[in-house]
Amino acid sequence: MPGKTILASTIAKPFVEQLKSSIESNHLTPKLVGFLANTDAAAEKYAEWTAKTCAETGVTFELRQVDKTVLEDEIIVANQDPKVHGILVYYPVFGDRQDQYLQNVVSPKKDVEGLCHLYCYNMYHNIRFLDDQLTQKCIIPCTPLAIIKVLEHVGVYNRVLAYGNRLHGRTITVINRSEVVGRPLAALLANDGAKVYSVDIHNVLEFHRGEGIKLKKHEVCETSLAMEDVVSRSDVVITGVPTPSYKLPTKLLKDGVIAINFSTFKNFEEDIKERASIYVPSVGKVTVAMLQRNLLRLYDYLQQGQQT
Amino acid sequence: MPGKTILASTIAKPFVEQLKSSIESNHLTPKLVGFLANTDAAAEKYAEWTAKTCAETGVTFELRQVDKTVLEDEIIVANQDPKVHGILVYYPVFGDRQDQYLQNVVSPKKDVEGLCHLYCYNMYHNIRFLDDQLTQKCIIPCTPLAIIKVLEHVGVYNRVLAYGNRLHGRTITVINRSEVVGRPLAALLANDGAKVYSVDIHNVLEFHRGEGIKLKKHEVCETSLAMEDVVSRSDVVITGVPTPSYKLPTKLLKDGVIAINFSTFKNFEEDIKERASIYVPSVGKVTVAMLQRNLLRLYDYLQQGQQT
Numbered sequence A, B: 001m002p003g004k005t006i007l008a009s010t011i012a013k014p015f016v017e018q019l020k021s022s023i024e025s026n027h028l029t030p031k032l033v034g035f036l037a038n039t040d041a042a043a044e045k046y047a048e049w050t051a052k053t054c055a056e057t058g059v060t061f062e063l064r065q066v067d068k069t070v071l072e073d074e075i076i077v078a079n080q081d082p083k084v085h086g087i088l089v090y091y092p093v094f095g096d097r098q099d100q101y102l103q104n105v106v107s108p109k110k111d112v113e114g115l116c117h118l119y120c121y122n123m124y125h126n127i128r129f130l131d132d133q134l135t136q137k138c139i140i141p142c143t144p145l146a147i148i149k150v151l152e153h154v155g156v157y158n159r160v161l162a163y164g165n166r167l168h169g170r171t172i173t174v175i176n177r178s179e180v181v182g183r184p185l186a187a188l189l190a191n192d193g194a195k196v197y198s199v200d201i202h203n204v205l206e207f208h209r210g211e212g213i214k215l216k217k218h219e220v221c222e223t224s225l226a227m228e229d230v231v232s233r234s235d236v237v238i239t240g241v242p243t244p245s246y247k248l249p250t251k252l253l254k255d256g257v258i259a260i261n262f263s264t265f266k267n268f269e270e271d272i273k274e275r276a277s278i279y280v281p282s283v284g285k286v287t288v289a290m291l292q293r294n295l296l297r298l299y300d301y302l303q304q305g306q307q308t
Helices: A008-025 A041-057 A068-080 A096-105 A117-124 A142-153 A182-191 A227-232 A270-274 A284-307 B008-025 B041-057 B068-080 B096-105 B117-124 B142-153 B182-191 B227-232 B284-307
Strands: A031-036 A060-065 A086-089 A171-175 A195-199 A204-208 A219-222 A236-239 A257-261 A276-280 B031-036 B060-065 B086-089 B171-175 B195-199 B204-208 B219-222 B236-239 B257-261 B276-280
Touching: A008 A041, A008 A142, A008 A284, A031 A041, A031 A068, A031 A284, A041 A060, A041 A284, A068 A086, A068 A096, A068 B219, A086 A284, A096 B096, A096 B117, A117 A182, A117 B096, A142 A182, A142 A257, A142 A284, A171 A182, A171 A227, A182 A195, A182 A204, A195 A227, A204 A227, A219 B068, A270 A276, B008 B041, B008 B142, B008 B284, B031 B041, B031 B068, B031 B284, B041 B060, B041 B284, B068 B086, B068 B096, B086 B284, B117 B182, B142 B182, B142 B257, B142 B284, B171 B182, B171 B227, B182 B195, B182 B204, B195 B227, B204 B227
Parallel strands: A031 A060, A031 A086, A171 A195, A171 A236, A236 A257, A257 A276, B031 B060, B031 B086, B171 B195, B171 B236, B236 B257, B257 B276
Antiparallel strands: A195 A204, A204 A219, B195 B204, B204 B219
16 A cells, blocks of 8 residues: 655646646747756756746747857846747756856746745745735746645645645755755745744754744744754655655655655655655656746736826 | 064054044944854854954944844845945854855845955956046955955055056966955956966966057966966965865965965964065954944945945
């Protein structure tokens, strides 16, 4: 009686269909530009997936292969081009810091990845709308957003609770604290009410909104806990360790755990389904769907801006 | 007949005196807040130096030692406090990416380090003023700015040429391409008209404004040159390699070269002055003076903002 595997394609499907139908029925003409300035195999694969999903939904996708020395100028050209509604850069280009600089060169009006400072800051501070009238939702980084959609799909979000608090009572471990996925994800889940253990090679931090989720946004506390301690008490364990050799021992997990892996490598052991109730081996296809969902949102905001 | 050593303290002195005199005679009350959230020895030393120089010039300096889990909230408190005119964070706190996020949490109105995206973007794009009336100069990151002041002091900037082009004709090598010092420095020098070779462990890039400095801002070109090739043809060689074992061989340098080291380790060999006309072994004290120069500039902008 093993647990159930749920594939990213299954989770992505309704989103892709909804995107397609929305584009068709409203005669939308969103255009996404992707910049590829490296020869990273994972980036090229991500570009292929983007093209494929865009073809399915009806988004015009243009892949621009540019030299990295002119990438910044090319982003600025796309920022200023009214025919372009979304901009995506396939990282890594230079490496950490200069890439993070580039993330802020992309205009927030076209930042489908949600990586510019405005969106990151709002996300960490649990600010969900761009405007005071609460009409324009903030853009959430694609992979953390995809994982939230996975958690909604597998029933971790409790719809009986109020929007914004639907993870209250859940304990979730995230093994990865990168600035692109792990840390924003831990913050998002804690902002939605979960108690989150954020694990990296140095330590375990706890992200939470306090007893009775009384805080408006999460706080971060240092703990003296080890990964083994927190994994065993977690309802959901989410892994993103970027090394092929890393395997989280199944025996550490709570029986009936929900196991989600967003690393390109399999971070759970072969026998994971003997312990897990639900296993999601990857999230990439949901990420690409979220990219387009962000694009349609920005397309809508751009249209609204032109009308006023 | 060895070359001349010029100490950072000598270069910093007129700046420190000018800051002091300006604060005294105009009855200015600038307050700088420094956040120390680590136990890094270099950061602690930098904090000590800041305190010492502030005491000399008359800047009120408050060092706030905070836990890194609350640093972001504390920065936001200081952003909103009208009694605080400048904010400085002693990095590293978390490591690259999260630290870069924090750099953007500091308000541009109080960013004495010049590390937020607005100032970095303007610097790379050779945008020198914040306003269309050209009254408010942009803030330049402290260490690159300090090195420019060193270059002015030692006569590399040619005052006969127009402001903005005073390095035309100079060839400068910068060995370090970090996002905090090496890359911005290469861009600044190229924007001022120099041909700059930017060296890191991967390659050598050339930053320049083109033949006859015809471009408005620098462009970056890949080269197939090696460090040895570019060092030998450089009028100025600036090193910032953060390892004690690294020594740039003196024999590679052009006779009469100007040698400047901004690493905390000595990157030039003991015999450097047998080849160099001028040797500047460190720049830290100039950096601290520039920090306060930036503070006074922001103080002035804040006062202007209150008057309008």
